[in-house]
Amino acid sequence: MKRSESPNSSVVSKSQFHPAIVGLFLVGYLSLSTATLGGEPVKILTKPMHLGDQVQNDMTHSKPDAKVFEAKFDWPGRIGFGEAYLIVDVSHMTPRDYPGFKDGFWQTEILINGESVGILNELLRGKNETAKLERIVLPFEFTAMKTGENILTIKPGAKNGDIDDLELQNVEISETKPER
Ligand SMILES: [Ca+2]
Secondary structure: OOHHHOOOOOOOOHHHOOHHHHHHHHHHHHHHHHOOOOOOOEEEEOOOEEEOOOOOOOOOOOOOOEOOEEEEEEEOOOOOOOEEEEEEEEEOOOOOOOOOHHHOOOOOEEEEOOEEEEEHHHHOOOOOOOOOOEEEEEEEEHHHOOOEEEEEEEEOOEEOOEEOOEEEEEEEEEOOOOOO
C-alpha cells in the first residue's frame, strides 16, 4: 500500500482499535495464506543423476555423478500442518524385500535440513532392483521444512562399504498428495 493513496488517514491511537478492525486484519491474513494451498510442486531435480560408487552401463549416466544427493531449494509458501510429499522418480534402487534390507542395509535415507524424514526404499516393493523407472511418493511432516531456503539430502544405503547405485530422474516436493 502506498502512503499517497490515503492522504486523509491519520495515525490510529490505541484507544481507537476496535475488535472489528482486528477481525478484518485476520480475514486478510487467512485469505493470503490459503492462496498458497494447492500450489505447484517445487522442482528440485529434473535430469538424470547417478548416485553410487560403480559404473553401471544400463543407466543414463553410466558413471556415478555423486555418492549423495544434496540440494538447496526454496519453499516459497507457508508451512502447513500435516504432511507434505517428496516425489522421486528412480531406477535401480534396492527394494525393501532384498536380503539384508530389514537388518538396516541398503536403506536410502531422506533428510530435510539435516533431519531424517524417512527411508525411500521402504516404499519400493520387490526382491531385486530393476532398470524400470518407479515413482515413489514419501509423505513427511510438513514442519520439517521452513519458508525460504531448505536442504534436501538423498543418501543411498550401503553394505560393507558398497553403496547402492541408483539413478534419480526427477525430484520434487508437493504440499498436496499427487495422483500417481
Ligand atoms: Ca555400488
